[in-house]
Amino acid sequence: MATTETNDGHGEAHGETRRDFLYIATGAVAAVGIGSIAWPFIDQMNPDAASLALASTSVDISALGEGESMTVMWRGKPVFIRKRTPTEVEEAKEVPLSELRDTDARNPNIGTGEATDANRAVQGREDLLVMIGVCTHLGCIPLGQAGDFDGWFCPCHGSHYDTAGRIRRGPAPENLAIPPYSFPDESTLVVG
Known part of the structure; x- marks a missing residue:
């Protein structure tokens, strides 16, 4: 599969920017998801009222x-x-x-x-x-x-x-x- 690159006239290629954005966005959503799943497990380790x-x-x-x-x-x-x-x-x-x-x-x-x-x-x-x-x-x-x-x-x-x-x-x-x-x-x- 070929990568399409565009040139802005100054010699800089911008072909990977959309893919980079998708990687970062996917990683951010995954981190928030893992954090929301892990928080109840972490929170239950706090001492109870008796302690x-x-x-x-x-x-x-x-x-x-x-x-x-x-x-x-x-x-x-x-x-x-x-x-x-x-x-x-x-x-x-x-x-x-x-x-x-x-x-x-x-x-x-x-x-x-x-x-x-x-x-x-x-x-x-x-x-x-x-x-x-x-x-x-x-x-x-x-x-x-x-x-x-x-x-x-x-x-x-x-x-x-x-x-x-x-x-x-x-x-x-x-x-x-x-x-x-x-x-x-x-x-x-x-x-x-």
């Missing part, structure tokens, strides 16, 4: 006494809430960064920062430490008020965390993560 309801957890911390801890569930993970004693806060503040294995605070409430005790808590509420209670080595659940630094200890593989949840000894590569949280009032903590 979205777990996006935040409200906790009454009014009964939490000094030196006491509690554990709540948030997004299927345990969250440790500890009201530290003034001694525990001071011990955590005195630890030089050079002694820490992980110097990242891992606190989304402050952005990026060094793993000082002040960066692991919220300003004005330094006594209250809130952390995701999952060991950063293999996902075990550490025991509270245990280990060489009187913080948390993971007996599965021997990771020791201090009173600010920072890894100090053992195979865990990172500090315990801190979830986003806020205090709407003095007796309520909202995680998430």
Whole structure:
């Protein structure tokens, strides 16, 4: 089959322009068709209302006494809430960064920062430490008020965390993560 070419007088051929247009138009219609078919499948992967309801957890911390801890569930993970004693806060503040294995605070409430005790808590509420209670080595659940630094200890593989949840000894590569949280009032903590 022969291709017909026309010349516009300047030496440029325009024989393929109609075919090019048909290819592009066909491709565009096919892309829209595939997108309209694929969208319901993609949309069904969004979390349902029950999952979205777990996006935040409200906790009454009014009964939490000094030196006491509690554990709540948030997004299927345990969250440790500890009201530290003034001694525990001071011990955590005195630890030089050079002694820490992980110097990242891992606190989304402050952005990026060094793993000082002040960066692991919220300003004005330094006594209250809130952390995701999952060991950063293999996902075990550490025991509270245990280990060489009187913080948390993971007996599965021997990771020791201090009173600010920072890894100090053992195979865990990172500090315990801190979830986003806020205090709407003095007796309520909202995680998430």
